[in-house]
Amino acid sequence: MTAAAHVSEAPVSSPPQADQTAAFECRAVSKRYPGGALALDDITLRGEPGQVVVLVGPSGCGKTTLLRCLAGLDSVSSGEIYLQGRDAAGVQPHLRGVAMVFQNYALYPNKTVAQNIAFPLRMSRVPRKERDARTREIAEILKIGHLLDRRPRQLSGGQKQRVGIGRALVRRPAIVAMDEPLSNLDAQLRVEMRAEIRALQQRLGMTVVYVTHDQTEALSLADRIVVMNGGAIEQAGAPEEAFTAPATPFVAGFLGAMNLMSGTVAADTFRLTGAAGDAITLPRWISAPDARKAVATIGVRPEHLVVGEPPADRWSVSGHLVSSELLGTERLVAVRIGHHGEQILRIRVPADQPLSAEVRVWARDEHLHAFDAAGKRL
Structure with a gap:
C-alpha cells in the first residue's frame, strides 16, 4: 500500500503482522x-x-x-x-x-x-x-x-x-x-x-x-x-x-507432584479443610494482609518436606503414616494429615530413615507455594 492510500479522515486499522523472527x-x-x-x-x-x-x-x-x-x-x-x-x-x-x-x-x-x-x-x-x-x-x-x-x-x-x-x-x-x-x-x-x-x-x-x-x-x-x-x-x-514457580495448582501438581493442601485463613494461620483442630502457621514471606486473606491452597514438594521436630517458627504439620514405598536410595512416604485425616502428604526421605506411626514434618518458608481461590499464584 502506498503512502497516498493512507490519506483518510478516519483512522485505518491494518491487520496484525506476523513476527518474521518466529518459527x-x-x-x-x-x-x-x-x-x-x-x-x-x-x-x-x-x-x-x-x-x-x-x-x-x-x-x-x-x-x-x-x-x-x-x-x-x-x-x-x-x-x-x-x-x-x-x-x-x-x-x-x-x-x-x-x-x-x-x-x-x-x-x-x-x-x-x-x-x-x-x-x-x-x-x-x-x-x-x-x-x-x-x-x-x-x-x-x-x-x-x-x-x-x-x-x-x-x-x-x-x-x-x-x-x-x-x-x-x-x-x-x-x-x-x-x-x-x-x-x-x-x-x-x-x-x-x-x-x-x-x-x-x-x-x-x-x-x-x-x-x-x-x-x-x-x-x-x-x-x-x-x-x-x-x-x-x-x-x-x-x-x-x-x-x-508454578503459576497454578494444576501446574504445581502436574510437574513434580507437589503436595497441595486446601484450607482457609484465620488470623495468621492456615486451617486445613475439614480439620477442626489443625492450624498451620502461614509462611512468613506472605506478609501483605490482602495476600494472607487470599490463600486457599498451600503447596510443598515431597523432596522439600523434612521429618522431625521443626526449628522455631518453621511451617510444620503432624500426621499418621499410611504407606512407605522403597525407591532405591529413597522412600516415598504417605502421611495422612488433618483432624479427621482428610488430606495426604507425600514425602521423600532416605531409605534408611526410621519412621514412627505418628510423624511430624516441616518445611522452610522458601519451599512453600501459595495460591488463591481462583488458582492464581501468590
Missing part, C-alpha cells in the same frame, strides 16, 4: 469439533527458531490437536497460525514446511528402511540421485546406515523410531512436530532416545514441537515448556520457571 505463532487459536466439544480454547503461543517447544499435559488436554493444527492435518475453528512469518490458512500440509513424527512410527511394512525414509522425496519428485544421497546422509546421522536394506519387521522399537524421524528430517523441514514419539519404547530405551533426539536437534539446529504426557521427558527436552489442561494453556515459559 511459528498461534494467535487466539480455538478448535471446536462437530457436536460442540472444545479441543483448543484461545491458544496464543510462539516458538523461536532452533527451540524445542514441549507441549505437556494429561490425555485429552488438546496438545496433539494443537500439533495437528500446526501441521495442517486439522483446521482451526478460529484464530490464526503463522509459520515462518506466513499465514498458514489454506496452506496444504505438504507445503507448510512441517514434518510429523508419529507415535506409532507409521512405517510402510513392505518397504525397506531406505524406501521408507526416501518416500516423501519420491512423492515430491526429487531426482533419484539426490534422493539416495539425502537418504544415506540422514541414515548416517541417525546411525542406521547399516539397516537401509531391512524391512520394519526386522527392526527393534528404537530402530523403527529412528526411521520415522529420518523420514521426517529428509525433507529438511523448517519445523519437526513429534507426537509422543517415545511412548511405545521401554523405560531404558526412552532415556537413550531422549538424549539422542536432543543431541540431533542441537546438531541440526531444528525447531521441534514435541508432545508428551511425561513430565520428566518434558523437563529434560524443553527449551520452552507449555503446560496444557482442558484445551487451554496453564503456563508457558522456561522449564525451570514452570517447576520452581
Whole structure:
C-alpha cells in the first residue's frame, strides 16, 4: 500500500503482522469439533527458531490437536497460525514446511528402511540421485546406515523410531512436530532416545514441537515448556520457571507432584479443610494482609518436606503414616494429615530413615507455594 492510500479522515486499522523472527505463532487459536466439544480454547503461543517447544499435559488436554493444527492435518475453528512469518490458512500440509513424527512410527511394512525414509522425496519428485544421497546422509546421522536394506519387521522399537524421524528430517523441514514419539519404547530405551533426539536437534539446529504426557521427558527436552489442561494453556515459559514457580495448582501438581493442601485463613494461620483442630502457621514471606486473606491452597514438594521436630517458627504439620514405598536410595512416604485425616502428604526421605506411626514434618518458608481461590499464584 502506498503512502497516498493512507490519506483518510478516519483512522485505518491494518491487520496484525506476523513476527518474521518466529518459527511459528498461534494467535487466539480455538478448535471446536462437530457436536460442540472444545479441543483448543484461545491458544496464543510462539516458538523461536532452533527451540524445542514441549507441549505437556494429561490425555485429552488438546496438545496433539494443537500439533495437528500446526501441521495442517486439522483446521482451526478460529484464530490464526503463522509459520515462518506466513499465514498458514489454506496452506496444504505438504507445503507448510512441517514434518510429523508419529507415535506409532507409521512405517510402510513392505518397504525397506531406505524406501521408507526416501518416500516423501519420491512423492515430491526429487531426482533419484539426490534422493539416495539425502537418504544415506540422514541414515548416517541417525546411525542406521547399516539397516537401509531391512524391512520394519526386522527392526527393534528404537530402530523403527529412528526411521520415522529420518523420514521426517529428509525433507529438511523448517519445523519437526513429534507426537509422543517415545511412548511405545521401554523405560531404558526412552532415556537413550531422549538424549539422542536432543543431541540431533542441537546438531541440526531444528525447531521441534514435541508432545508428551511425561513430565520428566518434558523437563529434560524443553527449551520452552507449555503446560496444557482442558484445551487451554496453564503456563508457558522456561522449564525451570514452570517447576520452581508454578503459576497454578494444576501446574504445581502436574510437574513434580507437589503436595497441595486446601484450607482457609484465620488470623495468621492456615486451617486445613475439614480439620477442626489443625492450624498451620502461614509462611512468613506472605506478609501483605490482602495476600494472607487470599490463600486457599498451600503447596510443598515431597523432596522439600523434612521429618522431625521443626526449628522455631518453621511451617510444620503432624500426621499418621499410611504407606512407605522403597525407591532405591529413597522412600516415598504417605502421611495422612488433618483432624479427621482428610488430606495426604507425600514425602521423600532416605531409605534408611526410621519412621514412627505418628510423624511430624516441616518445611522452610522458601519451599512453600501459595495460591488463591481462583488458582492464581501468590
